Amino acid sequence: MVSKKVLIVDDEFSIRDMLRMALEIADFECLEAENIQDAHRLIVDERPAIVLLDWMLPGGSGLELLRRLKKNDTTSEIPVIMLTAKVAEDNVIQGLDAGADDYVTKPFAPRELIARIKALLRRSAGGEQRDRLEVGELVLDVDSRRIFVANSPIEMGPTEFNLLQFFMSHPERAYTRNQLLDHVWGANVYVEERTVDVHIRRLRKALEGGIQDYSDLIQTVRGTGYRFSAKGVVSE
Amino acid sequence: MVSKKVLIVDDEFSIRDMLRMALEIADFECLEAENIQDAHRLIVDERPAIVLLDWMLPGGSGLELLRRLKKNDTTSEIPVIMLTAKVAEDNVIQGLDAGADDYVTKPFAPRELIARIKALLRRSAGGEQRDRLEVGELVLDVDSRRIFVANSPIEMGPTEFNLLQFFMSHPERAYTRNQLLDHVWGANVYVEERTVDVHIRRLRKALEGGIQDYSDLIQTVRGTGYRFSAKGVVSE
DNA sequence: AATTTAATGACATTAACGTGACATTAAAAT
DNA sequence: ATTTTAATGTCACGTTAATGTCATTAAATT
CATH class of the missing domain: 1.10.10.10 (Winged helix-like DNA-binding domain superfamily/Winged helix DNA-binding domain)
Structure with a gap:
């Protein structure tokens, strides 16, 4: 299988770096963005298979980007996993309500994240297009x-x-x-x-x-x- | 919207009861099973929109049932959320690998679970409905x-x-x-x-x-x- | 019967679409 | 590297469908 593109949206370099490593080992191709604007541009231009989206971002919250993606016809099918340091239950609900497909709280185990990514990809890619x-x-x-x-x-x-x-x-x-x-x-x-x-x-x-x-x-x-x-x- | 059927698979009465209440408030119709056999029968007969599946069950683990469901063409599209008391990372990975669509560890907040159920239904029922x-x-x-x-x-x-x-x-x-x-x-x-x-x-x-x-x-x-x-x- | 109001057919005008030709670019072949 | 071939996007022109208006006829209301 051709390796799929994963977009990491997080403002902290250390987190992006950690994720990139874990993802590359699992044979994903990584894209990175540290703010909403870059993220949106990359999503439109590169059409990643999945987006890992941090909750707190400079230049608008991740939730905002999530809503924007789910509203638009051409991006609404791209699965999004929200990442957050906050454990507040409210966040989880807000995120899922806005259309997030999954939710992971920091600190998280890379292996679990990878498993969740695969589960989502299986679901979104699997059911739909026939050959x-x-x-x-x-x-x-x-x-x-x-x-x-x-x-x-x-x-x-x-x-x-x-x-x-x-x-x-x-x-x-x-x-x-x-x-x-x-x-x-x-x-x-x-x-x-x-x-x-x-x-x-x-x-x-x-x-x-x-x-x-x-x-x-x-x-x-x-x-x-x-x-x-x-x-x-x-x-x- | 017509209320959707949710199957709860758990051997503890207290948990089933708690879930049933939360789900009924959220306007879901509940089915219950306390072992693998009953669960499988209900899934085939009633075709619930989603299954909440406990990890540990008498008469075979939940993982086993999960594998069986995902193998069969007629049931593989039904989303499954695994419930577990264990927090071991390994479980999460095993579960997701076997085809679980989401994973929640006990104790969980009912509102979060409901939000996750809705998110999954939105995604799977996403098969477009005509206007x-x-x-x-x-x-x-x-x-x-x-x-x-x-x-x-x-x-x-x-x-x-x-x-x-x-x-x-x-x-x-x-x-x-x-x-x-x-x-x-x-x-x-x-x-x-x-x-x-x-x-x-x-x-x-x-x-x-x-x-x-x-x-x-x-x-x-x-x-x-x-x-x-x-x-x-x-x-x- | 007289008056008001709607239905209809015809027509000019406009807007939307179809088509062939062509220049430019990208891909294959040599 | 050079030539050949195919693909692409754009334009200009022809064609068709859609639209709005009006004059006339028909129907309802007084």
Whole structure:
């Protein structure tokens, strides 16, 4: 398995250092931030698999960052473990209520923390995305990054593949161009909104090409954006 | 929300009782088991939303049950919180490794436990629920921005969709044209009052089009404006 | 019957989307 | 290192759908 990124958010150097060591032994890749601003930037840019978040931070409390993350669509799925020196029960409840996925009080044993990280990753990564998405005879194979229509492969560019993968894992839902840019291109990339249209066209063209025509799974939602739907459009 | 089932697995009556009280206050439905066999039967039969599992149990340790649950496909998605009197770090790691989703050591504060339960449920139930409005076989799907009549989609313009969405979320109430303009078009947009009539007509036409005719859900209130009502008009 | 109010059809205008071409960049092949 | 190929993002133009308005007709109210 490719080592996963863990973001450590703590203002004390000694703690970050200790965590980094423990995590690297357990074969994680570490990112570090010592304040809210850096942390948020790293989360958006690097998309870590998990965030270890200290309660007390300069420039706003960790709780604040946590709320911000859970509010935003593109970051709400990233699991967060809150770290705190405080043992006050109230903190735990506030943290969990704000959407923290786990909670560890200092001083903590590195091995326990690692076990908790693994438990969370197992949960968040495990349940969700399948390595094979299908609608009718249209099959998207995540591992080989290929699309099949009736068992024969069809060609498309990487972006079109990503777009289709996103659509197939989020069907029956209308997305704006900006949402698609965020999810498929990634945040912090600036491209014109209308570029999405062009890739939609390329994707539709590719889906036409096969033995069967699956291009109308990609539907235009006027005034909004696009939608992937197996439920079909209105017939005549 | 319908109250969710929580299974308490503990051999001590006093602990079960304490938990039951705390959980019922928090509006959960409680199931209880005092040994592995009963617990397993209840999990299979009742499918609780979450399991609170004591570490030490007669007839096999809780860890054993945990492994069994996580191995089986039909039960592996049920979150488990391990409860233990032991504070040994090793236990925590073993438990989390075996697939426990969280871990709480006795004595614990009921409020914390409730918060952890809610956090876990939020995460696992996080499998998205759709935002939809329905009247009979007329369904407005907010997420996909589509209207269905008897499960087949029908077409309408964005404004008609917004209008219908507003009506369906504010039924049985008459609105003036100006109120509709404010709510559906947005404040500080200037369009003629009579424009509303035209969109009402378009909406009615769209609602006629399907297999069934839902156009008389949109009722004219002479001298005032319009109303959405599922109660039907007075038949002559 | 006269008057008020709503429904309807038609139409010009505007906004949103589709499409082909092209320059630029990134990746592969040589 | 150089060439070839594919992918990407952007623009300009064509097309279609949506919108708002008005004149006319129909219906309800007085």
